[in-house]
Amino acid sequence: MDRAYKEVQQITLAVDCIIFGFNNNQLEVLLIHRGFEPEKERWSLMGGFVGNREDLDAAAHRILHDLSGLEDVYMEQVRTFGKADRDPYERVVSTTYSALILKEQYKAELIAQYRARWFSIDDLPNLIFDHKQMIVSALNRLRRRVRTVPIVFNLLPKKFTLPQLQLLYEGILGEELDKRNFRKKLNTMDFLVKLDEKDMSGSRKGAYYYQFDENKYNRTMNFNI
């Protein structure tokens, strides 16, 4: 605990982002193809170092913004990876953040610039260092969280249909859900608003659009899928 100890500390602090999106009815992660050393030409999470006067959370948002062009994205800290040899080149401790984004809003030119690509969570490429573990822990956390906190709506447009929402849950949880039970549950917790408009793109009959109503949710704060 004495100062001398700390003064010689040579550890770099980084942030890595696990960026989730919902595409092709699958939960996907955005990875970058590294155009720089070390580990050039391999896949990795989007990461970066923390600024000296920058909040850790702010660093995560900055890094996400660099890749996506997005601000005000929903992010949560997951955990910190601190094995001494996790990065074989230098001592870096990295805190992971999980982000939920809407694919349509990405700046395609940035994605291209970083040579980024979406990967289905059950078809990941080889990743550098411990990035695979980072994704696994973020996914586990996400699976727990989506059942009790209304965060999935960050992965959908403002207006979405119930079949869409159900597919999203199935993609995240990795299991099929019963349509009737799913809808019944959503009905009992009353935070979805049915619009008069239908999405005709997926079927002949068309599916009604819904919206998440934050105020309604805040009245009860009860959420349990």
Place this chain on the structure above:
Amino acid sequence: MDRAYKEVQQITLAVDCIIFGFNNNQLEVLLIHRGFEPEKERWSLMGGFVGNREDLDAAAHRILHDLSGLEDVYMEQVRTFGKADRDPYERVVSTTYSALILKEQYKAELIAQYRARWFSIDDLPNLIFDHKQMIVSALNRLRRRVRTVPIVFNLLPKKFTLPQLQLLYEGILGEELDKRNFRKKLNTMDFLVKLDEKDMSGSRKGAYYYQFDENKYNRTMNFNI
């Protein structure tokens, strides 16, 4: 992501331990009375800096060992506190670990040396920096975890009685539990072994000792209080 950025990084990485114990039928936290600057003479968590070649987890164990003399203690990472101004003296990012220990096993002389003291979780003193928040988040995590993972047994001696176990749960969860329902649940999940021996210290009748059987638990891995 370029090296130059990182080379000027001046952030110190620390670990703080939230040490839980069960005493006087209450959940308590071990705090130290700082005999050193900064914030001398105030209460804080036991913490320290991470060594250059030391795993983050190892740093937490080392720090806990320094205070308690204990090895092989059950610890879990909680989360990382990274606000730029959380420590007004210098830039320190701190990862918190929660430890579950058995009060009887502490080395009293070390506790004395650090002028440490146990505090009931609902009667905490003023704490430096964001240490109060750290305790709150560790406690929240603990409350969630004890319901689904058999970690409470780290807070009890090998042999314990059901009244003891129930008091411990009540202390952690901060609510009273129904004796019959509590025991019924424990019975349906079959990982406790009843011994032939009784603890006569708490009552005339005496309470049977039980042990947690890890093998039995591993067969089903089902735990839900």
Place this chain on the structure above:
DNA sequence: ACAAAAGTGTTTTCGGTACACCCATGG
């Protein structure tokens, strides 16, 4: 008319909760 997805209720099962009395023993 038919294919394809959207929408809708009921029954059963199981776990959660509420609740009150007897037991063993040391004094």
Place this chain on the structure above:
DNA sequence: CCATGGGTGTACCGAAAACACTTTTGT
């Protein structure tokens, strides 16, 4: 014999799970 904490079983309720048919409409 009595005070004290230890130990036990049942009835009710609500949430979760299982399950199949009708509706709409573009072709």
